[in-house]
Amino acid sequence: MSEIINSQRGNIVKAGPEPNVVGSSGLARVTGHAMLVAAVAAIGGFLFGFDTAVINGAVNSIQSVYHVGNVVLGLAVSSALIGSAVGALGAGWLADRYGRIAVMVVAATLFLVQSFGAGFAATIVDLSVWRFIGGIAVGAASVIAPAYIAESSPAQLRGRLGSFQQLAIVLGIFVAALSDFVIAAVAGGANQPWLFGIPAWRWMFIVEAIPALVYLIGALRIPESPRYLVAHGLMAEARRVLAAIVGEAGAARRAAEIRRTVSTEHKSRYRDLRGKFGLLPIVWIGIGLSVLQQFVGINVIFYYSSVLWQAVGFTQQQSLTITVITNLTNVVTTLVAIASIDRFGRKPLLLIGSVGMFVTLAAMAIVFGTAPVMAGKPVLTGLAAPLALVAANAYVFFFGMSWGPAVWVLLGEIFPNRIRAAALGLAAAMQWIANFAISATFPSLASVGLFYAYGIYAIAALVSFFFVVRLIRETRGRELESISEQQESLPVAS
Secondary structure, three states, rough: EEOOOOOOOOOOEEEEEOOOOOOOOOOOOOOHHHHHHHHHHHHHHHHHHHHHHHHHHHHHHHHHOOOOHHHHHHHHHHHHHHHHHHHHHHHHHHHHHOHHHHHHHHHHHHHHHHHHHOOOOOOOOHHHHHHHHHHHHHHHEEEEHHHHHHHHHOOOHHHHHHHHHHHHHHHHHHHHHHHHHHHHHHHHOOOOHHHHEEEEEHHHHHOOOHHHHHHHHHHOOOOOOHHHHOOOOOOHHHHHHHHHHHOOHHHHHHHHHHHHHHHOOOOOOOOHHOOOOOOOOOHHHHHHHHHHHHHHHHHHHHHHHHHHHHHHOOOHHHHHHHHHHHHEEEHHHHHHHHHHHHHHHHHHHHHHHHHHHHHHHHHHHHHHOOOOOOOOOOOOOEEEEHHHHHHHHHHHHHEEEEEOHHHHHHHHHOOOOOHHHHHHHHHHHHHHHHHHHHHHHHHHHHHOHHHHHHHHHHHHHHHHHHHEEEOOOOOOOOOHHHHHHHHHOOOOOO
């Protein structure tokens, strides 16, 4: 493996083995090195999913140990999401100034530290602070991974490699659910003592240190983004990194294209996002994608599913089992999306997903709304229980094959090069704020009635369909420079 010496920063950048030659048939054969680079960057997505979902198995224990009500519980669960918004807003600027790899290293370190902080939290405030710190890392990872992968991938496979981010997120969510299930099962319950006498629910947070350490080591071994290298005048290094990604024949051409666009730009700044209606139209489109991805309520399933299923009559162990099955469904459907996103495109998948989510969310709203109520909670009897389970998993299927991966891919592609870092940071921050709004309000909204909660999410799914029809332009198979030039000349998609 050859090494590139970054003379300005004194870092060693691994460029990987000699690349495969990219054919001219239109379907590039990406090297194992390029896939490895994308996979390492996407470990941030794994931690993103793990960190946000691991609290699912600990929610009841947190409420009982700290003696808090629904409002405080919702804020504690959602505190990581506020941190995520902060991390997302700052990550783009830091990535442009210090490099994509530097941001990954900082995020990995924060993930590592907060896993122990949350695991040994003494009070609900203490837990919330550590979750907030972990959220900063999640926000940074949510921005840097799609940007880095988009900048380091050949156009023909950028959708698939960009989908690594969502695959990593859902794997993180699945592993968190499986980890919670195993720890609780071995300990005999989430509140029961486990290793070294530490309660099982605390171990649910502590085990996050393992993937955090893997991310830290991996981030120190992958090359810097070629776009960042070109922007800092390191053309030779950029060409060698590109050679490991697109082949020797295309490396010089791609480096020249990047230099041509970089030469007309300045550092991405938030003030550059301003337009006629407060922000540029393409920035509003990115924000719309981000907000709608959360307003369909997907993270209610991942944060509260074990509590939800217990509330309608299932045992704790049954609820955790259902959660594992749901998350496995999400993983499988994301694999379907990876296989199809570069074949069918981003827009068709989004439209199919919107229709499917609307139907399944409406079905869940009807099931919960018509269920008999006992002690203030709906009770699923007869066919209602299996129907709710089928609808919930079908909903996850439609989200996982569409709005889950496609939104992250589009956010890495649709913004003009000159504003990508800042625009992606703002869109990701708004996604986390929307996530917080949905997650923090669900306990209180559910206490009023699950019909209203899932009814609101169904309406959001319906809105998402028309949003995509009107505003989303297909980006499949095109270089970032080509997309950027089109967005500059045609600010509103048709």
